Amino acid sequence: MNHQMPSSKTVSTFAPQREQGTHLFHILGYSQHWAAGASECKCIGSDKFPVGGHEWRLVFDGAPGKDASGSNRDYVVAGVYLVGKNIKVQASLELRLLDQSTGPSLTVHKEASIVFDTNERSRIAVCVIKRKLFKSTTYLQDDRLTIECIITVSKEPRVTGTKWFPRIEVPPSDIAQHFGKFLETKEGVDVTFSVGGVDLTAHKMVLATRSPVFRAELYGPMKEGGTEPIVVEDIHPDVFRGLLHFIYNDSLPPFDDLMEDDYGEMIRHLLVAADRYAMDRLKLMCQSILCEGLHVQTVATTLALADQHHCDMLKDACIEFIICSNAMDAVAATPGYKNLKRTCSSVVIEALEKTSRIRKA
Template identity: 85%
Template sequence: MTHQMPSSKTVSTCVPQREQGTHLFHILGYSQHRAAGAPECIMSDKFPVGGHDWILSFYPNGTIGKGAHRFSGDCVVAALKLLHKNTMVRASWELRLLDQGTGPSLSVHKEVSRVFNTNEDSRFAVCVIKRKLFEPTTYLQDDRLTIECIVTVSKEPHVTGTISFPRIEVPPSDIAEHFGKLLETKEGVDVTFIVGGVNLTAHKMVLATRSPVFRAELYGPMREGGTEPIVVEDIHPDVFRGLLHFIYNDSLPPFDDLTEDDYGEMIRHLLVAADRFAMERLKLMCQSILCEGIRVQTVATTLALADQHHCDMLKDACIEFITSSNAMDAVAATPGYKSLKRTCPSVVIEALEKTSRIRKA
């Protein structure tokens, strides 16, 4: 059985933080601010946004500072300034003209996020507005102009605390348990086998699903009609019970009541049955058990079995055991070896040749 490695999943979230503020700057007597001799700059009071103070400057004649660049006469200039010293802020801003009537405000400038640094020229953000946009229009009525300044300050993102992601545990598959109970309760059985004079019942569909040999016998063109019991020759009832247990449970019975020698003999018989009914997983499982239990007294018997039923890996393991442990003389003295010489002489020759090569080396 493959066990899944335990795993965990945690989650944290980074959320951008922004704070937005809007400042309305009313300019009354607009024409007077444009008259000769009037101050070139009109400044709002400072206003806070995002924990910082800002100020909006408006230049109705399009001139900024002493001897500064003068824009064409058909333009006005507005500037947003970050106050305080040694301050750096990332922000975006938008400038709108407020309709003095009932219409919507008019956006005249919009700047995406940028850095305002009070130690550099970047403390200012400047925009130039065509005068014709609001002179004369409903944006300038009764010699009054209202500028709406929207500032959005980007702050340090907020990261949520780490939380454990919900996990839904899925229990191991229990399909074998359900099929095992099906065999145990005998509910719905539809086929009977006579094995060594013992009646054993099962379900045709289950057997056919697990073994191509059973499928051919029970559903193939050579199947016998009727519901007569099927006689199974040359297999012990306990071995057939073990075979059925594996078919339904995909595992071997516990065999707790068997001695070590009897257990090994049962596994050999199950290997033969697995080969007979083309159940490759059971056959490999039996080979693995026999491979782990190789010893001097049984290796020759196991080798003969492996050769007869085409278990190449088990056969190689037996020969390796005999040759690598210099146990050839001890193995040759066992009854199993005498039988092996009689039934499988080619295997004996193969083992002897390999032993000879090792000794020469």
């Protein structure tokens, strides 16, 4: 049976942290601050406003003085100022002029990332705005100017704690348990086998589903009619019970009451039964168990069994065991080896003896 591999799915998130704030700075009586022809710089500033855990000011200089070349200054200056000491902040900045008639704003300056450092000259970011913009628009109307300042402060990224994805646990398949109980209760049994004088009952459909040999025997052209028990020759009742247990449960019986030697003998008989009824998975399970339990006294017997029932992997394992353990003489002294010479092909025996001689050389 296939069992779904246990798995878990978790998630965590690395997310940049930002905080945005908007401040409107209304300048009323604009012309009173910067009368035409005035030469003195009269920079004004907003009150402090908080964004991202820091305090800021918006500053503006609209004086109509001279520029560095001596020409009339045709622009005004606006800036954003970080308040405080020993502060370093990364932020983005956008300055807009608010239309006094319709309300929409015009972006006059925008920077995606600035580092404000109160210990350096970079504590302030400034921009220039063409003065002619005020003459042809309604951004300066009724002697009023409104500057909109949008600051987005970048903070330390935050990694969220690991969370478990929601999941619904599905228990392992229990179909084998249901079929196993089906065999135990004998409810609905419709076929009886006589095995060594013992009657054992089962369900035709289950047997036919698991074994092509049973399917042909129970539903094929040669099926036996009537209600008489089907006689099974050359299989011990306990072995046939083990075969039925595997058919219904897809696992071997526990065999807790068997000693080690008896357990090995039972597995050999089950391998023969599995081969007889074309139960490939059971046959492979028996080979695996016999391979794990190889030892000098039984390896020859197991090799003969493997050769007789076309278990190539088990046969190779037996030969390799004899070679690796350098125990050819001990194996040759066992009764199983004598039987091996009678039943196995001469090619296998010659290969064993030749390999043994090479190892001793």
